[in-house]
Amino acid sequence: MNNMNTGIPVDENDYLLGRARRGEELPFSQSPGIRVTEVDGNPDIEGITQLIFSNGTVTDNKNGSASISNSGGGGGGSIWPLTAIDNSGFAWRNQGGATVTTTASDAVCIVAPTSGGDNLRIREKNLPSAPYVITFAFVPLMPNANFYAIGMCLVESGSGEIVTLEYDQSSTLRATNWNSVTSYNASPYQQQYIGQTGMTFVQIEDDGANRIYRVSNDGECFLTVRSVANTDFCTPDKYGFFVNANNGSLGAIGAFYSLTVA
16 A cells, blocks of 8 residues: 555555654655645645755745755755866866856856867966865767877976876876977877776875875775875966867867866
């Protein structure tokens, strides 16, 4: 037998309603069956005016409607831990014909045009003092052709030298040194990872002595791939995110969904 308001078996429904009255979070696998309904002008479920789910709340407005709020970032309700990027705090380095927009789901998208050589289209801002941990999450869109790179970077503005943690067109994760936005130096670390077409998290930490590079698929479990002195190759004073489209036929897009600085 099911409860007419929820579609959940009576015993289970009573249990969930009891949890809701106590303000407890309802498990997502069970909560979709509960909805706010209006009965005799009193819009609630058996006296409950707010339901708390794992990804947000539904609040009875007492006027026949309900308000839904998501606790997830970067579009809300995401399975990833996302914190939307405030693009207004960043400035261009080597914009050229690139554009940047913020979407309705809070992705900051850099669209890089075709180019006959390397051109890192960077959005950057001042680097905090060490120690710090900077994490970006992004979805890359680039052809499987030479040469592309999308990721995060640290910049030494005086010399123009740059270090990056990036994915290229072959799903190869690279820690790369750049002499400038148009001059490649070397990739001291590079390793191909399978399936890097969805959300990707890249992270650089400076613990006061070392620069530590990490990568993750879920934003929670990180793999350390490189650790060097924090002055290796350059002494950065800026950080940011970028797209490089070194291809005369096709551009590329980096959709950056999250940034945390700790």
